[in-house]
Amino acid sequence: MGWRQRQPDHFMTQSTALRLTGLSKRFGSVVANDDVSLTLEKGEVLALLGENGAGKTTLMNMLFGHYLPEAGTVEVADESGTLHALPLGHPQAALAAGVGMVHQHFALAENINALDNITLGSEPLHGFRRNRNSAKAKIDGIIERSGLNAPLNVPVGRLSVGERQRVEILKALYRDARILVLDEPTAVLTPQEADTLFDNIKAMTKDGLSVIFISHKLREVLAFSDRIAVLRHGKKVGEMATADADEKVIARMMVGADTPKVARTEMAPGAPVLKLSSISVEGRAKRDTLKGVNLTVNAHEILGIAGISGNGQSGLASVISGLAQPSAGTITVDDQDIPKPSPGAMVKAGIGRIPEDRHHEGIVGAMSVAENMVIERLDDPAIQSRGLLKRDAIQANAEKLAKAYDVRGPGVIAASRLLSGGNIQKLILARVFERSPRLILANQPTRGLDMGAAAEVGRRLLEARERGAGVVLISEDLDEILGLADRIVVIRDGNIVEAATHDREQIGLMMAGEPT
């Protein structure tokens, strides 16, 4: 195992680096944070856990001055260890006090190199010359101490995701951050890259850096943090030393109840449902490109597609959902050739698609829940006759599906963007599963969902498999694939390799492209 238990070996200099006291924030009638207090010791790694919408991001945004809390204080220690209250609502003050943040979505300019990205913003806007050499020397020093290796003189657009993340961290450290907040840092990394990241973090904490890392992956939290704080519904519901915690305790704390376990029974695969033969796609970017992919998905089978994000998953999903035209190769569904793939043709062929970006591709946010539930079947005579919508039927259909799939929100005639992320996903599940598709493409189906909603997605996918559907599960969460898939293939650089194993370590190596 590449995951080692962290030794609490650096507790020798106990002093508080950051203290949040009684922070509260509400948005309209929603209480995002209610009297949350947290302390972070110098050189400590604190894991901030919580489901989506628990208030983790709001809390961090108050720390950074992006939001103005209604009550509470933020105190940050200076170099000598004395705590000073931070003026609230001022991002510049937080930066000046040495608080740095690495967001889940990187804020890097792709067309300029890492060095310039790191120094960008921390030099005078109207200066005529920049002192690149002293900047370079400072960054080299940081790299040496932390082990955060990244090529500095290559445009960031050409760096791997792991390298970009290191550039983001370097950027924060370059600005003399003494407190670093990492928002879901491992979401885009292979298990091996995640290991390296945590090794680097460990080296940095020895230097006196304090780290808050936001996550919902219990495994890495247990392996790499010193202390755990759990938020639920905007309140801090628990705090403990990692040494005293286990997965079950934390999960219960996050959800407030025991998490539903997805039951999975072994099942013999049936006849092939989807066949991709030598499919190539010439995409604009690497993530859209496929190079002669052969893939068969059988009935009663969940096929897991593992891979580092950006290795062709988007291309594969686009082909199966009909959005991309392959430049070569054939697609057959149930032995029927699909000569001219389009989203409409794929839906007709019996493919249900759960898109990766549910807000952007899954729903039309300004249109109602009911309309979004029928958007894929506008030529269905149950929905329309002679070009006119049957509004009662659409309404009745929506009421029925909302009930069956537990879509909660302000009602089926309300705009769908008012639904929470989990309920938007349930809307899409309802739309896909009600048609009893032969094949289901589930692209990152649980990303951003809370544990309850994620378990529901898994349960529905297993149900479809039981019914005889084939499922293509594309996920960046290897745990999810290991838990659900009957068969796993690894996608790398637009190619697909059969994994023939459920071993995490081996799959990780295949994802990174190393010979096994």
Added chain:
Amino acid sequence: MIRIEPRENPSRVFAVGIPILSAVISLAFAAIPLLAAGANPITAYGEMIKGVFGSVFAVSEMLTRATPLIFTGLAAALAFRAKLWNIGAEGQLYLGAIAAVAIGSGVLDISGILLLPLIIVLGAAAGAAGMMAPTYLKVRFGADEVVTTLLLNFIILIFLQMMLEGPLQDPMGLGWPQSAPVLDQGVLPPLMDRMRVHSGLILALVLAAIAQFMLARSVWGFKLRAVGENAAAARHAGINVRRSLFGVAAISGALAGLAGVSEVAGLKGYLTADLSPGFGYTGIVVAMLAGLSPVGVVIAALFIASVFVGADSMSRAMGVSSFLADLVVSMSLLCVLVGGFLAKYRILRTKGATA
């Protein structure tokens, strides 16, 4: 320090309230130049109201002015709903007008009761054709239709002048750049004796009602709204985005073309190069004021026509320039744009000095 935050759930009250408030505010602001010109604003607005509602003739004039604005307002509103920014209604209006006189004034030898329907259909088709090229350039090459439709207006205007001094010139017109009059069978009949308001208004109102119905109730309208609100999701759901765009482009162009038909065959009787005092552009203001709703277009067109006609009448009565009307119309557009922003975002004042 001021901070701008998006509103999570903009109220529906804004949708109706903002245009009305904008109209009132723009009239209130217009009092400032009125005062500067030495006029009493209350008396001036009294004259305006009299000029619009004071007599049957006044109302007829207002409705006559509103008619083309309903057509061009609908043209803009439908296209904008699909996020197709058709700024070319002015040119498409002239294409419709050219088609109307080409068929209707005896240049081509068609007559009888079929003439009027033919003028309407071909005028609409000409307007629609004018919107095809920019739409093709948009879906094929990603050319910005704001630029292409706008520039096409000037090309069409020059083409119009060429026609009016060439094949379409009235042989009896003493060399003026104007077309021969539309034949009697091709005229949109007036609605009242000795009044200028004509049946083009009825056509406009019927089309507005149809547009409203189709947007909300038809599969076509469903697809149009989906494409406009989120083209990526529409495409993913299997809606043919290109076809939807071409469809709405044709309808938008056709509506603008009908504005030209209505002006030529209902009001002027013949075509000159100053047929439209910018109805195509004012249609954009109408559509924005209307919140892109077809029924709203009718109301907004009536408002703007009232401002124009009322300002004319006030200017005659009080000796204040009628450019005031342009001022009110432009300010109402600005108010709607600012109001639309305030409906989507809230502005918060944060306390304390900047760090």
